[in-house]
Amino acid sequence: MNYVFTKNGERKVENFIQSCVEKRKKMIEEGIDTDDLIDNAAKLSVKDILLSINYFHASDLKKHTYSVLITDHFRGELTLIYEADFIKCEKQSIIDDAINKEHLAEDIVDIFENLLDEKNIELPCNDPVEEEGRHDGGNDAKIYGTEYFDLVAQVRELL
Numbered sequence: 001m002n003y004v005f006t007k008n009g010e011r012k013v014e015n016f017i018q019s020c021v022e023k024r025k026k027m028i029e030e031g032i033d034t035d036d037l038i039d040n041a042a043k044l045s046v047k048d049i050l051l052s053i054n055y056f057h058a059s060d061l062k063k064h065t066y067s068v069l070i071t072d073h074f075r076g077e078l079t080l081i082y083e084a085d086f087i088k089c090e091k092q093s094i095i096d097d098a099i100n101k102e103h104l105a106e107d108i109v110d111i112f113e114n115l116l117d118e119k120n121i122e123l124p125c126n127d128p129v130e131e132e133g134r135h136d137g138g139n140d141a142k143i144y145g146t147e148y149f150d151l152v153a154q155v156r157e158l159l
Helices: 007-029 046-056 092-118 128-133 146-158
Strands: 003-005 063-069 075-081 086-088
Touching (some): 003 046, 007 046, 007 075, 046 063, 046 075, 092 146
Antiparallel strands (some): 003 086
């Protein structure tokens, strides 16, 4: 299935994202939780949620619930209703292009990740917290954290 947001749905998603960002900031500032491992909410976009609907929404369901980690231990959830917040897209190519660009951008960055791995080169993170935790759990990514996601976004914009 291919879906797009209604105007109401897009506003609902934008408000959800803003709410997650604000909750994340408040929780970190007040010491309620940490953000050492998770930055999902900090980078969340309307496009991410639309991609989730198109990947995981079954045609017989009347709603879609999107869940994102706001901090390391707290989650935010958004429930979107079919026909009120999202609808079937008449122009399949619009959705296909967005999904294909996302995958292609990630694939291109992964090619460079593999080259860096072969050369045993690791790009340092600008964020000291990301750099400090980058090898936790046996992670050996050569392009990590914000640098990875920013690079994918830049490649996607070129496509």
